[in-house]
Amino acid sequence: xxxxxxxxxxxxxxxxxxxxxxxxxxxxxxxxxxxxxxxxxxxxxxxxxxxxxxxxxxxxxxxxxxxxxxxxxxxxxxxxxxxxxxxxxxxxxxxxxxxxxxxxxxxxxxxxxxxxxxxxxxxxxxxxxxxxxxxxxxxxxxxxxxxxxxxxxxxxxxxxxxxxxxxxxxxxxxxxxxxxxxxxxxxxxxxxxxxxxxxxxxxxxxxxxxxxxxxxxxxxxxxxxxxx
Numbered sequence: 057x058x059x060x061x062x063x064x065x066x067x068x069x070x071x072x073x074x075x076x077x078x079x080x081x082x083x084x085x086x087x088x089x090x091x092x093x094x095x096x097x098x099x100x101x102x103x104x105x106x107x108x109x110x111x112x113x114x115x116x117x118x119x120x121x122x123x124x125x126x127x128x129x130x131x132x133x134x135x136x137x138x139x140x141x142x143x144x145x146x147x148x149x150x151x152x153x154x155x156x157x158x159x160x161x162x163x164x165x166x167x168x169x170x171x172x173x174x175x176x177x178x179x180x181x182x183x184x185x186x187x188x189x190x191x192x193x194x195x196x197x198x199x200x201x202x203x204x205x206x207x208x209x210x211x212x213x214x215x216x217x218x219x220x221x222x223x224x225x226x227x228x229x230x231x232x233x234x235x236x237x238x239x240x241x242x243x244x245x246x247x248x249x250x251x252x253x254x255x256x257x258x259x260x261x262x263x264x265x266x267x268x269x270x271x272x273x274x275x276x277x278x279x280x281x282x283x284x
Contacts, residue, residue, distance in 0.1 A: 060271075062143065066116035069091070113238070120142065143196075148188055150172070151186065203229050208256060221270065
């Protein structure tokens, strides 16, 4: 079973330190809702984010939305061959359970995620769909006990996706970590968790492209091994 983590992801509620910014206050007034009902979004809160730490990596929930839609559409996910987690920039861990159908509309996804941050769990008919786990990234790695951790970064050794997929397939519990942020690199503490670090292109690619390429090659490799 492959475990996939979107790490340091640009998905978070609006941080309290920018609550008094005009763009944030206008949004709350316009929608008649309090701060916890909104996600940090660079397209809306660009001015408010100027002094935020790691601002270049934050405020892109749309990127996570597109990436998740790509992942859950794969045969790997539909056949329960990949477990999906989101590690946020604030070290929250979000688990996407089996057979989840995410809204294709970004506005509905935004509402769903803000509800998740408030209530910690999304359920339907007593079935868990998405939840924020009571752990951090180190705790998740300790729980899943991967026998190899491969990180994908523009700073890594360049390898073809099929080569990395074959490497992952050699292990029973491989963990693949892909950045869930628009610009920049993993922090040093994150890179220390990797057993191996690769890049699949000379250019820095967006998360949904990297996930699509890697899962496709991993899927082909699984099928090839099944029938050989």
